[in-house]
Amino acid sequence: xxxxxxxxxxxxxxxxxxxxxxxxxxxxxxxxxxxxxxxxxxxxxxxxxxxxxxxxxxxxxxxxxxxxxxxxxxxxxxxxxxxxxxxxxxxxxxxxxxxxxxxxxxxxxxxxxxxxxxxxxxxxxxxxxxxxxxxxxxxxxxxxxxxxxxxxxxxxxxx
Numbered sequence: 001x002x003x004x005x006x007x008x009x010x011x012x013x014x015x016x017x018x019x020x021x022x023x024x025x026x027x028x029x030x031x032x033x034x035x036x037x038x039x040x041x042x043x044x045x046x047x048x049x050x051x052x053x054x055x056x057x058x059x060x061x062x063x064x065x066x067x068x069x070x071x072x073x074x075x076x077x078x079x080x081x082x083x084x085x086x087x088x089x090x091x092x093x094x095x096x097x098x099x100x101x102x103x104x105x106x107x108x109x110x111x112x113x114x115x116x117x118x119x120x121x122x123x124x125x126x127x128x129x130x131x132x133x134x135x136x137x138x139x140x141x142x143x144x145x146x147x148x149x150x151x152x153x154x155x156x157x158x159x
Contacts, residue, residue, distance in 0.1 A: 064093035
């Protein structure tokens with residue numbers, strides 16, 4: 001994915017650039033385990049299907065921008081067909097903001113199924129930079145990158 005940060009005009013992240021982000025999630029089962037049978041709560045394929053679909057089809061190669069970024073105006077005017085591939089944030093699209101957005105989106109997906117709860121998300125932006133966020137951490141954060149992060153759909157923005 002690519003992003004650009006506006007809040008630090010002297011920083012190198014002001015120039016749009018990309019990262020190979022690695023996202024790891026931790027799930028907690030909400031149903032009892034079938035001991036002696038399947039020896040699992042539910043097939044992981046069921047739990048990860050929507051998440052992987054969203055990551056692979058919507059998030060992969062998306063461009064992360066602040067809602068205040070003037071590049072959004074360019075895309076609206078000159079390349080409106082690209083708008084669904086832009087992940088928007090209330091503020092800069094930092095690794096921390098991305099972790100919050102991912103945990104909120106994963107929670108929305110899982111709540112629709114009722115088999116697992118999201119316990120944690122870890123976003124590794126570079127080999128030396130990662131952000132981990134737990135469900136307990138998220139409970140004390142009254143912020144979201146946008147309404148899109150709380151919906152169990154494939155959206156990346158509310159444009």
